[in-house]
Amino acid sequence: METTKKLLKEILVNDLKIQGIKPEDISDTEPLFGDGLGLDSLDAVELVVLVQKHFGVQIEDMDEGKKAFASVESLALYVLDHKE
Amino acid sequence: MDEERKIIFVSGASRGIGAAIALNLARAGYDIWLNYRSSTAAAESIQKKIEDLGRNCRLLPFDVADEAAATAVLEPLFDEVVPYGLVHNAGIARDNILPLMQRREWDDVLNVHLNSFFILGRLFSKMMLSKRQGRIISIASISGETGQAGQVNYSAAKAGLIGGSKALARELGKRNVLVNVVSPGLIETEMIEKLPLDKILPLIPLGRVGKVDEVAGVVRFLLSKDADYITGQVISVNGGMYM
Numbered sequence: 626m627e628t629t630k631k632l633l634k635e636i637l638v639n640d641l642k643i644q645g646i647k648p649e650d651i652s653d654t655e656p657l658f659g660d661g662l663g664l665d666s667l668d669a670v671e672l673v674v675l676v677q678k679h680f681g682v683q684i685e686d687m688d689e690g691k692k693a694f695a696s697v698e699s700l701a702l703y704v705l706d707h708k709e
Numbered sequence: 710m711d712e713e714r715k716i717i718f719v720s721g722a723s724r725g726i727g728a729a730i731a732l733n734l735a736r737a738g739y740d741i742w743l744n745y746r747s748s749t750a751a752a753e754s755i756q757k758k759i760e761d762l763g764r765n766c767r768l769l770p771f772d773v774a775d776e777a778a779a780t781a782v783l784e785p786l787f788d789e790v791v792p793y794g795l796v797h798n799a800g801i802a803r804d805n806i807l808p809l810m811q812r813r814e815w816d817d818v819l820n821v822h823l824n825s826f827f828i829l830g831r832l833f834s835k836m837m838l839s840k841r842q843g844r845i846i847s848i849a850s851i852s853g854e855t856g857q858a859g860q861v862n863y864s865a866a867k868a869g870l871i872g873g874s875k876a877l878a879r880e881l882g883k884r885n886v887l888v889n890v891v892s893p894g895l896i897e898t899e900m901i902e903k904l905p906l907d908k909i910l911p912l913i914p915l916g917r918v919g920k921v922d923e924v925a926g927v928v929r930f931l932l933s934k935d936a937d938y939i940t941g942q943v944i945s946v947n948g949g950m951y952m
Contacts, residue, residue, distance in 0.1 A: 640839075667884055671839045 629701040632679065637697075640675050641668050653698040661696075669694060676700075682707045714764075716792040717932065718742040720773050720829060721799025723752035725898040726848060729921030730796055730928050731755055731766070737929050740765040742792060744799070746772050773799045773825035783832050791836040791843075794932050797829055797870075798848040802900055807861045815862045822866035826873055834881055843886040844932050847874045848924075851894040851947050867892075871943055878941030887940040889931050893924045894947025914949030 634648035643662060655661040658669070672694065673684050682704050684690040693703035717734050721727040723745035731741045732755065741759055743766055745752040752768055759766035771778040801821045803814035826847065837843030852860050853867025871890050878888035895901050895909060895918045910916060924946050930936055931944070945951060 667838055667880070670835055674835060674839050 626701060626705065629680075629704055630697050633697050633700055633704070636675050636679060637662070637672075641671060651697060654696045656696060657694050657700070664694075676704060680704045680708055714738065714740055715794070715932075716740045716742060716765075716790060717794040717796060718744065718769075718792045718829075718833070719796045719798055720744045720825065721746075723748040723755060725900065726893065726896060726921050726924050727796075727798040728755050730798060730848075730925040732758055732762075733922060733925035733929055734796075734932070735759040735762050735764040735766070737933075738764070739794075739932070740767075742767045742769055742786075744769045744771065744773065746770065746799075773797075773829060774820035776828045779825075779828050779832060787832075787836050791840055792833070793842065794844040794846065795829060795833040796846045796848065796928055797826055799825060800848070800850075800866075802860070802863050804859045804863070806859055810862065818862040819866050819869075822863075823869045823873070826870055830873070830877060834877065834886065837886045838881065838884045841884050841886075843881075844936075845874070845877065845881075845886065845888040846928055846931050847871070847888075847890045848928075849874075849890045849892040849943065851892060851945065851951050854892055854943070854945065855951050875941045882940055887931075887936070889936075889939060889941065890943040891924060891927050891931065892943050892945045892947070894919060894945070894950045896921055896924055896946075912950055913947075917948065919946060919948055 630653060634651045637643055637651065638646060638648045651662065658664045673690065677683050684693065693700050717739045719727055719731045719741060722731040722743045731743050735741055741764065743752060743756060749770065756766040756768055769782050771782050773779060799821055801818060803818050805814055830845065833845065847870045849870045850867040852864040853871055856864045874888050874890045881888060897918050897920055901918065927944055927946055931939065
């Protein structure tokens with residue numbers, strides 16, 4: 626769980642190129658979209674691609690995706706749940 | 710070419726304007742992913758010409774209106790490389806006046822032009838977003854701008870491409886993915902063979918039909934660095950027939 630969360634934070638900063646923040650500055654429960662990290666719907670598309678690339682986990686249903694994308698913690702749980 | 714070699718996917722590129730675009734882009738230094746549905750011999754002859762120019766050409770035969778087929782071909786390729794450009798050119802005409810038009814004539818035309826834009830646009834834009842670069846060019850038609858009797862299906866499909874491309878340009882702009890439309894008028898291809906040119910030519914200020922390379926050149930420009938600040942535009946190539 627901790628490794629997955631750490632990796633997710635690195636993906637957010639390095640691959641989604643969030644400006645002015647370090648991976649360790651992101652809290653586990655901070656909202657990824659809107660008020661929190663401020664990601665938008667284009668970032669969501671990228672995150673779907675990145676999660677598939679790094680973890681082999683495919684997020685097909687965006688309703689499910691929205692829940693998973695609430696925070697680093699919820700996304701880590703989703704990834705661990707769905708990983709082969 | 711000022712950078713590393715870029716790949717451009719061209720749909721419907723075995724004949725007509727599509728084939729001219731593929732060749733023109735190969736001459737400009739691009740590698741080509743050449744899509745076609747059934748004209749294998751024609752596609753192979755274009756492939757040979759491209760390879761003679763020293764460029765790569767990958768043949769990708771599938772029906773652009775078939776989402777499962779498009780996905781099955783493209784997704785594994787995207788694991789290796791994402792093309793810089795998508796040129797959506799595939800098209801057919803099934804002309805008939807609307808009161809006599811068969812449902813099938815409507816559906817076929819909408820499928821090949823417009824549903825395929827959804828299918829290809831979705832697959833490519835998803836990958837281009839992450840690259841933070843890319844160009845999507847739709848080949849529309851003067852019929853989509855003015856409407857054309859006998860072509861309610863074709864005009865609707867091409868107008869749909871124009872609207873869809875503008876909307877997509879707004880969606881993808883922030884990620885430096887540019888979307889534009891090239892809208893040809895009457896171009897010397899099989900598609901206009903049966904038209905009464907003696908009646909039509911007087912309506913064209915330049916007094917002649919266009920050549921396929923005059924369309925292809927605009928596509929090449931829109932893919933180039935010179936067009937870095939152009940998105941959401943419809944560039945008409947019609948000899949002044951519609952302004």
